[in-house]
Amino acid sequence: xxxRVIEFANxxxxxxxxxxxxxxxxxxxxxxxxxxxxxxxxxxxxRTTLVKRTGDVKPFEELFDYFFLGIGQALDxxxxxxxxxxxxxxxxxxxxxxxxxxxxKEMEGDLSELTKALLQNNRGELERLLRQAMEQEMxxxxxxxxxxxxxxxxxxxxxLDRVQSEIERFKGMLQMxxxxxxxxxxxxxxxxxxxxDLNRLLREIIQQEQRKQGAEPRDYSQRSALADKSFSFxxxxxxxxxxxxxxxxxxxxxxxxxxxxKKAARGRFNVKETLRKNLQYGGVPFDIQLDRRKKTKxxxxxxxDISDSVLNASRFxxxxxxxxxxxxxxxxxxxxxxxxxxVTKLFxxxxxxTAVEKALKGDVIDVFSHSxxxxxxxxxxxxxFPAITTKTTVLIIGDGRNNYNRPSDWVLREIKRKAKQLIWxxxxxxxxxxxxxxxxxxxxxxxxxxxxxxxxxQLYKIVDLIAP
Amino acid sequence: xxxxxxxVISGLAKEKYLCNKNVxxxxxxxxxxxxxxxxxxxxxxxxxxxxxVLADSLGLELIRLQCYEGLDEAKxxxxxxxxxxxxxxxxxxxxxxxxxxxxxxxxxxxxxxxNQDGVFFSDRFLLPRPLLxxxxxxxxxxLLIDEIDKxxxxxxxFLLEILSDFQITVPEIGTLKAKHIPLVVLTSNNSREMSxxxxxxxLHLYLDFPDPEREKEIIKLKVPGVxxxxxxxxxxxxxxxxxxxxxxxxxxxxxxxxxxxLTLLNINELDNELVEQTLSxxxxxxxxxxxxxxxxxxxxxxxxxxxxxxxxxxxxxLH
Numbered sequence: 001x002x003x004r005v006i007e008f009a010n011x012x013x014x015x016x017x018x019x020x021x022x023x024x025x026x027x028x029x030x031x032x033x034x035x036x037x038x039x040x041x042x043x044x045x046x047r048t049t050l051v052k053r054t055g056d057v058k059p060f061e062e063l064f065d066y067f068f069l070g071i072g073q074a075l076d077x078x079x080x081x082x083x084x085x086x087x088x089x090x091x092x093x094x095x096x097x098x099x100x101x102x103x104x105k106e107m108e109g110d111l112s113e114l115t116k117a118l119l120q121n122n123r124g125e126l127e128r129l130l131r132q133a134m135e136q137e138m139x140x141x142x143x144x145x146x147x148x149x150x151x152x153x154x155x156x157x158x159x160l161d162r163v164q165s166e167i168e169r170f171k172g173m174l175q176m177x178x179x180x181x182x183x184x185x186x187x188x189x190x191x192x193x194x195x196x197d198l199n200r201l202l203r204e205i206i207q208q209e210q211r212k213q214g215a216e217p218r219d220y221s222q223r224s225a226l227a228d229k230s231f232s233f234x235x236x237x238x239x240x241x242x243x244x245x246x247x248x249x250x251x252x253x254x255x256x257x258x259x260x261x262k263k264a265a266r267g268r269f270n271v272k273e274t275l276r277k278n279l280q281y282g283g284v285p286f287d288i289q290l291d292r293r294k295k296t297k298x299x300x301x302x303x304x305d306i307s308d309s310v311l312n313a314s315r316f317x318x319x320x321x322x323x324x325x326x327x328x329x330x331x332x333x334x335x336x337x338x339x340x341x342x343v344t345k346l347f348x349x350x351x352x353x354t355a356v357e358k359a360l361k362g363d364v365i366d367v368f369s370h371s372x373x374x375x376x377x378x379x380x381x382x383x384x385f386p387a388i389t390t391k392t393t394v395l396i397i398g399d400g401r402n403n404y405n406r407p408s409d410w411v412l413r414e415i416k417r418k419a420k421q422l423i424w425x426x427x428x429x430x431x432x433x434x435x436x437x438x439x440x441x442x443x444x445x446x447x448x449x450x451x452x453x454x455x456x457x458q459l460y461k462i463v464d465l466i467a468p
Numbered sequence: 469x470x471x472x473x474x475x476v477i478s479g480l481a482k483e484k485y486l487c488n489k490n491v492x493x494x495x496x497x498x499x500x501x502x503x504x505x506x507x508x509x510x511x512x513x514x515x516x517x518x519x520x521v522l523a524d525s526l527g528l529e530l531i532r533l534q535c536y537e538g539l540d541e542a543k544x545x546x547x548x549x550x551x552x553x554x555x556x557x558x559x560x561x562x563x564x565x566x567x568x569x570x571x572x573x574x575x576x577x578x579x580x581x582x583n584q585d586g587v588f589f590s591d592r593f594l595l596p597r598p599l600l601x602x603x604x605x606x607x608x609x610x611l612l613i614d615e616i617d618k619x620x621x622x623x624x625x626f627l628l629e630i631l632s633d634f635q636i637t638v639p640e641i642g643t644l645k646a647k648h649i650p651l652v653v654l655t656s657n658n659s660r661e662m663s664x665x666x667x668x669x670x671l672h673l674y675l676d677f678p679d680p681e682r683e684k685e686i687i688k689l690k691v692p693g694v695x696x697x698x699x700x701x702x703x704x705x706x707x708x709x710x711x712x713x714x715x716x717x718x719x720x721x722x723x724x725x726x727x728x729x730l731t732l733l734n735i736n737e738l739d740n741e742l743v744e745q746t747l748s749x750x751x752x753x754x755x756x757x758x759x760x761x762x763x764x765x766x767x768x769x770x771x772x773x774x775x776x777x778x779x780x781x782x783x784x785x786l787h
């Protein structure tokens with residue numbers, strides 16, 4: 001049993017769950033105490049000692065099933081399915097199996113072990129044969145071989161074509177015997193179904209093995225690949241995973257700021273506080289009290305270009321800014337293509353992801369027009385410029401492709417003069433700035449910071465810039 | 469101490485705390501292996517309560533340390549009682565004079581004083597805070613470290629020595645070892661991820677909202693006067709509410725408050741205006757209350773749709 005538990009811990013590790021040696025030992029101590037008779041207690045003992053992250057509980061449960069229950073569950077499900085289809089009670093099903101067993105004995109010629117196990121529904125034997133084949137395959141092949149055509153190779157190893165022909169032969173024999181009626185029909189259907197079941201089981205066992213080996217990349221490794229992928233190539237699936245990454249990023253920033261806030265507790269000597277505090281030491285100033293520097297929370301204004309080309313970058317930026325909005329005294333957000341519209345209220349009323357979707361869908365402005373930065377900037381200046389104060393960070397996300405319209409870069413100059421910071425994030429590569437209708441060379445000098453922001457890794461870096 | 473998992477269940481049930489086998493197994497392992505329990509889960513599912521109840525059911529003293537940002541050793545572990553030390557020096561001035569009498573040089577005087585400084589840095593002047601109290605206690609205690617996620621990373625690192633070896637190092641005195649290993653329960657709302665080092669030393673327990681049946685049992689246990697029908701409806705409504713996208717999901721403790729309010733108002737089933745007015749005990753945000761109102765209406769409408777037939781048959785019965 002110990003070997004099994006150690007092996008299981010290795011399986012967990014391969015799947016990205018950190019299990020240390022001391023935790024492994026805890027698991028043994030727990031099992032010593034509880035015994036291994038009760039499956040529920042066994043599972044609980046392993047879970048509480050080996051898994052320490054709430055997010056890891058679900059993978060643990062899955063892997064536990066794969067590892068300790070094997071294909072038992074799959075077999076149960078298949079049995080139920082057959083009984084349903086044939087309309088048999090468990091007793092009738094059993095009867096039919098016995099009948100088949102008798103017929104198998106009468107059959108001439110040797111049958112392969114696998115066929116026998118399959119048709120007699122001998123579950124232990126079936127699982128043993130499949131596992132054995134799997135193990136041989138693993139020993140011969142490299143770990144990669146699991147990823148490439150494992151199914152075909154398993155099929156050859158198990159000689160599925162032989163099983164198939166044997167079943168056909170068996171069916172032929174049944175017809176020769178001349179039995180008729182519903183029973184025969186049922187048996188025939190059972191045989192057909194069994195062959196399909198074998199395929200299903202094979203698939204199941206390959207999947208389980210892949211999970212155990214960690215061959216199937218788990219979310220986190222995909223996420224790291226995602227980190228360098230450009231926003232513009234994101235698929236729906238990527239976006240969903242990206243949302244997680246952004247949430248994590250926000251959390252990380254919050255954590256770090258809470259530490260930084262404490263370190264910032266330097267300030268001027270506070271006479272009154274010091275006297276009061278040191279009364280307990282007879283007025284000897286052991287414990288110097290300093291004024292805590294009051295932290296002013298900055299305001300943020302986000303201007304997002306939501307034309308198709310930069311949609312994803314805008315989406316993540318909006319989402320990010322709103323996930324950390326309690327770090328700011330006020331977050332106002334605007335979206336623009338040719339016209340600019342404020343979406344702050346959307347975020348107050350809806351949950352972040354819905355609000356982002358609503359903001360991008362064109363409820364506020366016409367998203368099908370052509371980008372016109374100049375016009376959007378002018379509108380912004382007219383309507384919202386007074387709201388900018390010396391504490392405001394203005395964040396613009398856009399590619400600066402102005403369709404040869406009037407650039408109106410004077411607005412940026414004005415903003416830079418008034419705001420605390422003006423940051424431009426461009427989802428286009430720096431190489432292409434200024435080529436074609438890109439007005440970046442004109443806009444960039446007016447910004448405190450103008451950076452390219454094409455992937456989550458770059459987003460990570462930029463977070464440091466806009467952190468209050 | 470508990471002898472088996474079932475004993476944990478019955479022991480906690482005696483203190484009016486219902487738990488399932490998962491929870492009981494972890495508690496049992498924690499008490500038997502003398503490992504700290506790290507309890508995580510949403511707010512209001514009974515994490516802190518678990519610590520308290522554990523102490524009650526084992527008849528042990530509970531020492532509680534509430535964590536917050538900026539909590540440091542002086543408040544969690546020990547502090548020197550400067551005032552007392554100062555006072556003692558004042559009173560003992562003559563005695564100190566005596567000690568110094570024989571000294572001819574300054575060097576000698578300092579040596580004389582140095583020989584005595586153990587007096588001033590002894591247990592006598594040590595003001596124990598929760599952690600030290602738990603370690604030095606004459607009997608075994610339950611140490612509840614509440615909302616550990618609110619504390620700083622430094623404090624978490626500082627806890628490691630206590631959690632793994634149950635000892636603490638005070639520079640002036642040396643290492644103090646626990647007389648009895650306390651049962652430690654740490655709770656966390658997961659507002660930040662705890663370090664791996666800390667997690668490694670603990671058994672992990674994730675507490676979630678209970679299933680409807682169990683929640684009903686909890687309500688009946690905690691609010692004795694509640695009717696079966698009301699409890700049933702409340703639980704059904706709550707499980708619907710928890711599925712909504714709310715700023716703050718109603719917890720078990722809030723549910724209990726609400727049921728108490730309803731029973732006080734003599735309400736036996738969810739159907740009238742009073743119910744709507746008491747929703748504020750359940751929901752803590754205006755936007756949430758609005759959403760809950762809609763859900764409540766839908767819930768009542770569904771209930772009504774089912775009822776006429778039932779009511780009709782009852783009438784027939786009477787005739």
